[in-house]
Amino acid sequence: GVVDFKETRQKIRSLEASLSDKANLNNVVQLMEFINSSNKANAQVIHAAMHALHRVFSRFLTNGDLDQPNDPSSATAKVTLWLLGQFANYVKRLRQLLSDDEPGLQVPALKILMTLVKTQSEHTNKMANDQLQPIVFAMVWNKNLSAPLHKEWMEKYVNAYDDVRYHFYRHTADIMTKTAEKNEKKKEEIRRLAHNVFSMVEGITSMPTESSELDEFYIELPEIKKYMALKNKGGNGDDMEEEDEDALLLGDSGLISDEEEEEVNNKGKVSKKKDRKKTPVLQLDHHKRVFQSCWIALLKLPLTEEIYKKTLLILHKRILPHLREPRFLMDFLTDSYNVGGSVSLLALNGLFILITEYNLDYPDFYRKLYTLLDRDVMHVKYRSRFFRLLDIFLSSTLLPANLIAAFIKRLARLSLTAPPAASVIIIPFIYNLLRRHPICMKLIHKNDAVGEKEDPYNFDEQNPYETKALDSSLWELQTLSQHYYSNVSTLAKMFSEKFLKPKYNLEDFMDHTYSTFFKTEIERKRKKEPAMAFEQPGSCEWTI
Amino acid sequence: MPATKKQQGSGGSALKRLRKSLTAAGVVGQQAKASRSKKNRKRGLPTEVGKNSTSDKLSVIRDEFNPFEIKTERTKFDVLNRKVKGTGGKPALNKQVGEENRKKTLLMEMRNKGHVGGIVDKRFGENNPQLTPEERMLERFTKEKQKNAKANMFNLDDDDEEMGLTHYGQSLAEMDDFDDTGLRLSDDEDGRGGQLDRNIVSQMHFGGFDDNNKTDENEDNDRPKSRAEVMKEIIMKSKLYKQERQAAKEEDETMREDLDEDFKDIQALLNTQSTKRKPLVSQSALFTRNEAENPKEEKEEEEEEETNKYKDYDIMVQELTRDKRAMATDRTKTEEEIALEEKEKLEKAERARKRRMEGLESESEDEDNKRGGRGRKRQKKGVNAPQGDDLEDDYLEDLEDEASKLGQGLTLEDIQSGALDEDDEDEEDSEIDEEDEEEEEGSDEEEEEEEEENYSDLEEDDIPEFGDDDEDDMNEFGTSGIVKKASKSKGKQSSKTAQQNGTKPEIPYTFECPATHEEFLEIMNGLDVDDAPTVVKRIRVLYHPKLGPDNKAKLTTFLGVLVDHLGYIASTVTPLPQKTLESLIAHTFEISKQLPTAAGNVFVTKLKEMHGTMGQKMNQRQGSTFPDIEDITLLRCLGKVFPTSDLTHPVVTPATLYMSQALALCRIQSEIDIGRGLFLCLLFHEYQTFAKRFIPEVLNFLQQALIILSPKDLFNDEEKIPGAFPISNNHNVSLHIKDVISEDTKEIPSITLEQLGIESVDEDESNILRLSLLQGVLRLLAQYLQLYASTPALVEVFEPLSNLITQMLTVSWHKNIEELLNKLQDRLKKQIKFCKDKRIKTPLRMQSHRPIPIAQHLPKFEQGYSYDRHYDPDRERSEYNKLQSQIKKEKKGAIRELRKDNMFIAREKVKERKQKDAEYDKMIKGVMTILETDQAEKKRQEREKRR
Numbered sequence A: 001g002v003v004d005f006k007e008t009r010q011k012i013r014s015l016e017a018s019l020s021d022k023a024n025l026n027n028v029v030q031l032m033e034f035i036n037s038s039n040k041a042n043a044q045v046i047h048a049a050m051h052a053l054h055r056v057f058s059r060f061l062t063n064g065d066l067d068q069p070n071d072p073s074s075a076t077a078k079v080t081l082w083l084l085g086q087f088a089n090y091v092k093r094l095r096q097l098l099s100d101d102e103p104g105l106q107v108p109a110l111k112i113l114m115t116l117v118k119t120q121s122e123h124t125n126k127m128a129n130d131q132l133q134p135i136v137f138a139m140v141w142n143k144n145l146s147a148p149l150h151k152e153w154m155e156k157y158v159n160a161y162d163d164v165r166y167h168f169y170r171h172t173a174d175i176m177t178k179t180a181e182k183n184e185k186k187k188e189e190i191r192r193l194a195h196n197v198f199s200m201v202e203g204i205t206s207m208p209t210e211s212s213e214l215d216e217f218y219i220e221l222p223e224i225k226k227y228m229a230l231k232n233k234g235g236n237g238d239d240m241e242e243e244d245e246d247a248l249l250l251g252d253s254g255l256i257s258d259e260e261e262e263e264v265n266n267k268g269k270v271s272k273k274k275d276r277k278k279t280p281v282l283q284l285d286h287h288k289r290v291f292q293s294c295w296i297a298l299l300k301l302p303l304t305e306e307i308y309k310k311t312l313l314i315l316h317k318r319i320l321p322h323l324r325e326p327r328f329l330m331d332f333l334t335d336s337y338n339v340g341g342s343v344s345l346l347a348l349n350g351l352f353i354l355i356t357e358y359n360l361d362y363p364d365f366y367r368k369l370y371t372l373l374d375r376d377v378m379h380v381k382y383r384s385r386f387f388r389l390l391d392i393f394l395s396s397t398l399l400p401a402n403l404i405a406a407f408i409k410r411l412a413r414l415s416l417t418a419p420p421a422a423s424v425i426i427i428p429f430i431y432n433l434l435r436r437h438p439i440c441m442k443l444i445h446k447n448d449a450v451g452e453k454e455d456p457y458n459f460d461e462q463n464p465y466e467t468k469a470l471d472s473s474l475w476e477l478q479t480l481s482q483h484y485y486s487n488v489s490t491l492a493k494m495f496s497e498k499f500l501k502p503k504y505n506l507e508d509f510m511d512h513t514y515s516t517f518f519k520t521e522i523e524r525k526r527k528k529e530p531a532m533a534f535e536q537p538g539s540c541e542w543t544i
Numbered sequence B: 001m002p003a004t005k006k007q008q009g010s011g012g013s014a015l016k017r018l019r020k021s022l023t024a025a026g027v028v029g030q031q032a033k034a035s036r037s038k039k040n041r042k043r044g045l046p047t048e049v050g051k052n053s054t055s056d057k058l059s060v061i062r063d064e065f066n067p068f069e070i071k072t073e074r075t076k077f078d079v080l081n082r083k084v085k086g087t088g089g090k091p092a093l094n095k096q097v098g099e100e101n102r103k104k105t106l107l108m109e110m111r112n113k114g115h116v117g118g119i120v121d122k123r124f125g126e127n128n129p130q131l132t133p134e135e136r137m138l139e140r141f142t143k144e145k146q147k148n149a150k151a152n153m154f155n156l157d158d159d160d161e162e163m164g165l166t167h168y169g170q171s172l173a174e175m176d177d178f179d180d181t182g183l184r185l186s187d188d189e190d191g192r193g194g195q196l197d198r199n200i201v202s203q204m205h206f207g208g209f210d211d212n213n214k215t216d217e218n219e220d221n222d223r224p225k226s227r228a229e230v231m232k233e234i235i236m237k238s239k240l241y242k243q244e245r246q247a248a249k250e251e252d253e254t255m256r257e258d259l260d261e262d263f264k265d266i267q268a269l270l271n272t273q274s275t276k277r278k279p280l281v282s283q284s285a286l287f288t289r290n291e292a293e294n295p296k297e298e299k300e301e302e303e304e305e306e307t308n309k310y311k312d313y314d315i316m317v318q319e320l321t322r323d324k325r326a327m328a329t330d331r332t333k334t335e336e337e338i339a340l341e342e343k344e345k346l347e348k349a350e351r352a353r354k355r356r357m358e359g360l361e362s363e364s365e366d367e368d369n370k371r372g373g374r375g376r377k378r379q380k381k382g383v384n385a386p387q388g389d390d391l392e393d394d395y396l397e398d399l400e401d402e403a404s405k406l407g408q409g410l411t412l413e414d415i416q417s418g419a420l421d422e423d424d425e426d427e428e429d430s431e432i433d434e435e436d437e438e439e440e441e442g443s444d445e446e447e448e449e450e451e452e453e454n455y456s457d458l459e460e461d462d463i464p465e466f467g468d469d470d471e472d473d474m475n476e477f478g479t480s481g482i483v484k485k486a487s488k489s490k491g492k493q494s495s496k497t498a499q500q501n502g503t504k505p506e507i508p509y510t511f512e513c514p515a516t517h518e519e520f521l522e523i524m525n526g527l528d529v530d531d532a533p534t535v536v537k538r539i540r541v542l543y544h545p546k547l548g549p550d551n552k553a554k555l556t557t558f559l560g561v562l563v564d565h566l567g568y569i570a571s572t573v574t575p576l577p578q579k580t581l582e583s584l585i586a587h588t589f590e591i592s593k594q595l596p597t598a599a600g601n602v603f604v605t606k607l608k609e610m611h612g613t614m615g616q617k618m619n620q621r622q623g624s625t626f627p628d629i630e631d632i633t634l635l636r637c638l639g640k641v642f643p644t645s646d647l648t649h650p651v652v653t654p655a656t657l658y659m660s661q662a663l664a665l666c667r668i669q670s671e672i673d674i675g676r677g678l679f680l681c682l683l684f685h686e687y688q689t690f691a692k693r694f695i696p697e698v699l700n701f702l703q704q705a706l707i708i709l710s711p712k713d714l715f716n717d718e719e720k721i722p723g724a725f726p727i728s729n730n731h732n733v734s735l736h737i738k739d740v741i742s743e744d745t746k747e748i749p750s751i752t753l754e755q756l757g758i759e760s761v762d763e764d765e766s767n768i769l770r771l772s773l774l775q776g777v778l779r780l781l782a783q784y785l786q787l788y789a790s791t792p793a794l795v796e797v798f799e800p801l802s803n804l805i806t807q808m809l810t811v812s813w814h815k816n817i818e819e820l821l822n823k824l825q826d827r828l829k830k831q832i833k834f835c836k837d838k839r840i841k842t843p844l845r846m847q848s849h850r851p852i853p854i855a856q857h858l859p860k861f862e863q864g865y866s867y868d869r870h871y872d873p874d875r876e877r878s879e880y881n882k883l884q885s886q887i888k889k890e891k892k893g894a895i896r897e898l899r900k901d902n903m904f905i906a907r908e909k910v911k912e913r914k915q916k917d918a919e920y921d922k923m924i925k926g927v928m929t930i931l932e933t934d935q936a937e938k939k940r941q942e943r944e945k946r947r
Helices: A002-018 A027-036 A043-063 A075-098 A103-124 A129-140 A147-158 A162-182 A187-203 A222-234 A237-250 A258-267 A272-277 A284-300 A305-322 A326-339 A342-358 A365-372 A383-393 A401-415 A420-436 A438-443 A475-480 A486-496 A514-522 B002-009 B014-025 B038-043 B054-065 B091-104 B106-112 B133-151 B156-163 B191-205 B210-222 B227-267 B271-276 B280-293 B301-322 B335-357 B363-384 B391-401 B403-409 B412-417 B419-426 B432-441 B444-448 B450-457 B470-476 B482-503 B517-524 B529-542 B551-572 B578-594 B596-620 B629-641 B652-665 B671-687 B696-709 B753-757 B763-787 B794-808 B815-841 B875-946
Strands: none
Touching (some): A002 A027, A002 A043, A027 A043, A027 A075, A075 A103, A103 A129, A103 A147, A147 A162, A147 A187, A162 A187, A187 A284, A284 A305, A284 A326, A326 A342, A342 A365, A342 A383, A365 A383, A365 A401, A383 A420, A401 A420, A401 A438, A401 A475, A420 A438, A420 A486, A420 A514, A475 A486, A475 B794, B014 B054, B091 B875, B106 B875, B517 B551, B529 B551, B551 B578, B551 B596, B551 B629, B578 B596, B578 B629, B596 B629, B596 B652, B629 B671, B652 B671, B652 B696, B671 B696, B671 B753, B671 B763, B696 B763, B763 B815, B794 B815
16 A cells, blocks of 8 residues: 555656646646545545645646636637636535545645635635635535534634635625525535534634724735735724724815725825725624624524524623624524523523613513522523623612512522532622612511511512512521531521621632532641541441 | 030030030040040040041041031921921031042942953952951951851861860860869958959969950059069969968868768758759769760879779669659549549540531640540550559550560460450550440340451540440449459450351461552452451551551551452442441541541542542443442441531541532432432431531432432423422433332332442332332431421421422322321421421521621721821721832932932043143143243254354
């Protein structure tokens, strides 16, 4: 095998060398044969041929041998057309290789494809979208989206360059809307598409928030070069925008005719009009637009629960700020919030942003929030996140006391079945609420001579205003002060002490788990030797 | 300076003052010489500066009297006790000092500016203009000395020479009394003569002490008498006194010897003092012997003889002092006292436990240690002074003394008879008797277990036995003879062990202390599982920490091995050898008690391992994630070894966290999982017997198990399941009981630990297993209900359970289960009702302390308020302000200095330029004069020519 490969490689090399002479153009076909061979055995051969052909074609590209001929009938034109055909085949094969099951071929194929896009675009001074679109297409429909390929694609291209990201969003949105419209594909394929797209868009971290952040371009078209030069000269983007505004205020550019405008441009003056005419890659607004269309198209696809939850998880930080029109997500979020369970918990964050920043009015919000406190909420992974939000929602001192009491009582009740990590949040949380709403102090201290026999609090009542929690007592806290974990019990004991501390910083109690507790306990420095039992061990129970 | 001025200012006009200070300085007047006397110098008059030459003195006085050199600022209002800075000063002087300093530093720098190269002198103080050459040399010398001194710090020989005064190489410090050295300063020499005599004597006898001479000389110098006269006088007097003294000495010698004779008679009366002080004779003898130890110092022969004379006596004295004195021993205790002591010990331990349970530092823990230490000491003392009833201890002592022999000395016979076993187990243990008594009283069953029980004989330092029937013990002390009982029980045991040996393969008697579990398994190879306790016991005997210095380390590793073996037995041997396990646990307990830190480490590492594997299993999502039999056994052992009632405990707290994590997070996949969980709940119950702490995970798990095990259609609607415990979504496994009534099984068997070793359960057995699991759940729930009977939120905790059971009772069950359910329901109802009734009487009052006072915002009254001080209550802000003002001050100072520097530089430059100009002018002038003279000469010659 090894000998064979060496021979073949030699052959490929000689073929490549011979191609420097235009007379031997037919050797391309031979090279194409190598690359088209079945990949199982000779991945190395394909690899070698791929690179050889890349060198050959990029030389042709830069020499202009692949330009569309002006006169289609001439002999050279025929050669060129034939060559173009070969090139198209080559590129197609490369795109096939993207979904090869050998990552060693996928990654170089992607590299070559992207380099070709670059050479072609720079040769023609135009973004080679006809090349890039199929690449994106191949990527999002990829059956074997291997980790190295994904990493390469994200790190080297989509995340690194503003223009690649822009076009990626644009094409992906296109592909997804078309798929959704046509409704031809099988469910599994659509699920794969959604999965691929999500894994990619999830990994995009370089989405700009300021137009000055648009500063990395893969293909430096003349316009972009000009923009970059200007930007470097101007110091930063903000200054430039100010200049733009000044120009707008000073001269009524709307009156200037196109010819004049060109003159103006030639003179080097920058005007808002020109800004508008600027290629979309340079405009933040367009970036946002494609981002939004991509996400909305994605959310229209049937998503698995995992992707759904992950989307909600990143929604408030990574999606909402970049949307052009965040209101578009209102329905999505309210629907998610109504689902119940952990999905509701996750949707709460996005909903919060919409409510606070975009004026969303959600009827019966607190009622819904109250029902979120179900038997599982203390045991889910996102409980810290939920408590952070709950703290914000209940932070107002203007909320009615019976509502707050209902929340307190419900939390206390849940703490009886909660793990220590949750109890550790609940206790200071209740403390803070009691401090904020002194009326609720009667929950822990009744001045009546006689207590109630039956607890007035109705645990099963869904409406927090009607639970009668304010007449109840927090016996649960006393039981919590007998909790087996000393951190919980000492915290719980503070309710029988004077309320001197103005507020507990909840952040200190968040994000604990059994494992973190275990770790801190077991790694605690032991100063003296451990206390020993003094009772002689007796016999044990071996049956239940 | 202002102070002196004021002082002088009080004395009239300026002229008078001037005269006064002039006379004081000794510039004018007759007392010029006398004023230099010591007294005046001490008083500081005149000022020290001007004592050298008259001109200096005058300049100082002039400065003091020049009003233009002193700057005074008038204060508008005089405030008592207020000190304002900068009211007075000497600007000229300050300026001059600054100028001079600049000349030394800045000017040098200026001149050296632009100069490159040269040699940098790095010797100490070379570049410091403040030091005179002498000071510089002195500094260098001391530096060098210090350097050497550091190297010699630990040289003892040097120390001797430098640190102490010696005479003839003999340290003077050792001669606390000069009686025997020949330097006699008798009491009868008194007055001035006596004083002088001391001088003379010291001169004559300590001829080498130059310092004394020097001071004398200095003093002599001042005397009007000439030196020669003085010396003559001294010599004469000294000769005279020498003669007198020699005579007196002889007289004294005889008198003292007489006294010594007499002294012996009254010595007894003066007992207190004389015992502390060594007899004089021997003292001198010691002294000489001390000298003899230094071979360099040759002793005179007669002294040598004296030494020999007292040598025997001295040796004896030495031996006697080194001998341990007979100490007062404790009286033999009566039975009641022993019992009382035991009781107190227990009570103390219980108190400590309670304190720890409340999370307080157990005050008695230290005390415990101390007590233990004392106890041990007492026992050691006991070695020297055996008590009356320590019959066997004498024998033991020998054994212990010859510890090294014990290893081989342990013969077959000894062990078979059981005597040695017991004897060297308990060492100096007097409690053996008690223990034996207990055994005696125990039932036959206990006798059977005697082999296992023996562990408790080992090392009963201070922590007593806590048998089931200890109370009876206390009551029945003293009913019969101890010794007799001991022997009796021994006899029994020996016969029993003999029996054992007859039937079983022989167990070796000596082993290497196994360092790994493999080694231990090698030892156990061929032996029965039940022999493990015997082997462990023998190892413990052989490697008892008191029998060898490295035994402690060996036992530490062995403890790890033992714990490993516990898990090993539990997980491999079926049926579960419960008795063996229990006795091994007891052995672990005993060793741990000897090595608490090691035990802590062993169990902590075990816990870490267990926690790690559980995490891994959870991530892999396959197989049972619950702690297996091995883990459960180890956790059980842990609960026996460490006090589980402590609020926080370095081992128990992580263990409980681990267990609760397992109960809360492990997915229930099979009956086995439920069973293991149930055993964890059982362990938790054992752990919390005393403290009764609340464990939500246990109740959650038990109720979940109820749901999971109940028939499928009983709890169909998840929404309607009462309670707030989480419902884990184990939809993939169905563990519902299919045949609820199962008429063919008469009694539902209890769940045993060894049932849970397997990974999967046969289909046909599963129903019974599930039924017994349900039975276990219900039993545990009943136990927990009892445990939490007094918890304040009993209603909230158990009411859902009550509803759950009501729902369960809608179906007919197997009679055992039915019975359990009914019983549980009854108790639940009763207790919930009881709790509710209690609430009527005592509503929740957690804030029943005095109300918190409203915060006051009145300004705080400061006593002795001063305007100049800052009373910022905000510490940080005041610190910040302080630093700010410091910065400001420093900045100002720096700016001023820089300005002055610049002015100085400018001045210097001007000076330099002027100098250059002057030189140039001079040069030009010179040239001009030459030229002029030349010209003049020339003109003169021309004129002459013309003529």
